[in-house]
Amino acid sequence: MAKDMRSYIEQxxxxxxxxxxxxxxxxxxxIGRRLFASRESALLFQNVKGYPGWSVLGQAPANMRHIAIAFGTEPNRVVREFANRIDKGLVPCKMLPRGPIKDRVLLGDDARLHAxxxxxxxxxDPGRYIxxxxxIVKDPETGLRNMAFHRLQVREDGRMGIFMxxxxxxxxxxxxxxxxxxxMPMAVMIGHHPMYYFAxxxxxxxxxxxxxxxxxxxxEPVELNACETIDVEVPAHAEIVIECxxxxxxxxxxxxxxxxTGYYGGHHDKPVVVPKAITMRKDAIYKAVQSAALTESIFYNGLPMAVALFRDLRNVAGYVDLKDVSCNWGSTFNVVVQMTPRFYGEARQVLLAAVSSLYSHQKIxxxxxxxxxxxxxxxxxxxxATRVNPEIDVTVIPGVRGHILDNSLPELTREGITTPHRLGSRMIIDATKPPTCDREARMRFDxxxxxAAI
Ligand SMILES: Cc1cc2nc3c(=O)[nH]c(=O)nc-3n(C[C@H](O)[C@H](O)[C@H](O)COP(=O)(O)O)c2cc1C
Ligand SMILES: [Mn+2]
Incomplete structure (x- = not known):
């Protein structure tokens, strides 16, 4: 049986x-209020006003425990496990004859977003959002697929705004x-196993x-079905697909x-999406993602980021006794690196790499x-609080390009600058114990x- 949102709900x-x-x-x-407040529990709404028969799932996963369940491991093993699975190589998809995503097929005027x-x-927010x-789209030159999150504003006229x-x-x-x-033909998939979101x-x-x-x-290979109205393939065990x-x-x-970031952003003119068909499973479950709640939506971005950093930071100066990385300490603008320092200065060397990775998010x-x-x-x-002597262990690196959505950094928009960007600083904090090469100093921080139980 394919892993899907239903098997995850059961787990x-x-x-x-x-x-x-x-x-x-x-x-x-x-729904927004309840999801925003729920940090410990996933919520399955079973009585949605005006939507008889529908259920809505949110905050799944809401925390590292929930993510660990999806990976079948412990919370502090998730990043390592994610990295291991990626290191084993990609798994090609396979086509399936009609799967459950074709249980209900709504075409033309029946493909109503407000349903x-x-x-x-x-x-x-100006209204409802997905x-x-x-x-999921295909490159018209190479035929290669791409799948990414893009928020969709559900408009009163039955179309959607999209932010790419x-x-x-x-x-x-x-x-x-x-x-x-x-x-551009595009399939919007709503509701599947968490691994699709991390991917x-x-x-x-x-x-x-x-x-x-x-x-x-x-x-396991992702099983695909062809769409009804566009030349795109979609996961056969998804809950809902909007073909557009x-x-x-x-x-x-x-x-x-x-x-x-936890703030409002983006209020510009953007492309418009026209739905052509909606296909879904019998008793489809809608998957709500509560952005800005600093939980589920932050993990989707933060976990793959932590994995990318983990894979790089373990190689700083040849080898680091790196244990784990988290990009979810409040925000993806922060990163926490867990390691056993072996030398004086080693942690700082790793931290410099952590604020200068393939992402521009990490500031502290x-x-x-x-x-x-x-x-x-x-x-x-x-x-x-207990392992940092600020004048020694905190370093500020000035004059570094920052993330465009980081409102705390000045935006450079003056005349003559062709591309708006932000220029700020970064901060690294070495809160490790003295390194293992200095056993005596290190012991004072036991x-x-x-x-212990007897
Ligand atoms: C909840 C959530 C919402 C997102 N919304 C958008 C969005 O509206 N527009 C966008 O361009 N990226 C958005 N992203 C980020 C992209 O999906 C992400 O950077 C992805 O890696 C881009 O895929 P690509 O590497 O194929 O371009 C969002 C990410 C998450 C987790
Ligand atoms: Mn891509």
Whole structure:
């Protein structure tokens, strides 16, 4: 049996990590409020006003425990396990005769977006959004697939606004269609196993099929079905697929939207998406993603980032006794590196690499030892409080390009500057114990533990 969202729901429920919400909720406010507040439990809404028969799943995964369940391991082994599965190589997809995604096929006027229980995510959003839609497109020149997250604004006229960051693969592919003045066929997948979401947020080169990454993470090939109205293949065990076209040479207002930073962003003219068909499973479960809640949506980006950093940082200066990396200490602008330092200055060397990786997000980097739980913000704060002498252990690196959505850094937009960007600084904090080569100094930082069981 293919791993899908239903098998994951079953696993969460068995582990006591899922709450079924039986009281009535509306899509305009209740779902967003409840998801925003739920940090410990995944929520399955079973009584959505105006959507009889529908269920909506959110905050799944909401935390590292839930992610560990998806990977079949412990929270502190997830990054290593993710890296191992990627290192084993991509798993090619295979075509399947009609799978469950074809249980219901809605074409033409029946393909109504408002028939789906998408929800209003934040107070100042202009309306309902699909934030967890995985957009699958094909490069018209190479035929190679791409799958990525792109938020979709559900408009009153039954169309959608889409945000494709310039430079991202979907944008690049869209521009190829646009130059030919052709609409870009695009399938939006809603609801599947968490590995699809991690794969979609994984950063690889153009031409890397993120569905093959999903196969590597799942440990089984992704089974595909052809779409009904467009030349794109979609996972056969997904809950919902919207088949659509992204119109060429058309821009209309989209946003503002609740960004991953926890602030509102983007309020510009963006391309327009026209739905052509909706296919779904019997009793389809809608997958809501509550962006800006600093939980589920941050993990989708933060976990693949942590894996990329983990794979690089273990090679700094040849070898590092690296244990784990977390990009979810409050925000992906922070990174926590867990390592056993062997030499004086080694942790700082690793931290410099951590703020200068293939991502531009990481602004503040902290290194801690193995005895600190990097998934517990309180424990990281304890290490900073008790193992840092600020004048020695904190270093600020000025004049470094920052992330464009980091409002705390000045934006350079004056005349003569062709591309707006931000110039700021980075901070590294060495909160490790003295290195293993200095045993005496290191011993003074032995942590108090309760008596061992006898
Ligand atoms: C919840 C969530 C929402 C996202 N929304 C968008 C978006 O609206 N536009 C965008 O360009 N990237 C968005 N991203 C980021 C991209 O999906 C991500 O950078 C991805 O790796 C890009 O794929 P690519 O490498 O194939 O270009 C989002 C990521 C997450 C986790
Ligand atoms: Mn890609």
């Amino acid at each position: 969460l429920e068995k582990a006591g990590e899922l709450s079924r919400v039986k009281d009535e909720v509306n899509v305009e406010a209740d 789906l229980p998408s929800h209003v995510i934040a107070e100042k 934030a967890g839609g995985l957009c 960051v310039e430079g991202r693969h979907t944008w690049h592919i869209y521009r190829k269609y646009e130059i030919m003045n052709k609409p 979609a947020a994984y950063t690889g080169s153009l031409g890397l099929d993120e569905l093959e990454v999903a196969g590597a993470l799942l440990g 076209e992204v119109m060429p040479n058309l821009r209309e207002q989209e946003g503002p939207f609740s960004e991953f 980097a902290v290194a801690v030892d193995e005895d600190v739980d990097i998934y517990d913000p309180q424990d990281v704060a304890w290490a900073i 942590r108090v533990r309760p008596p």
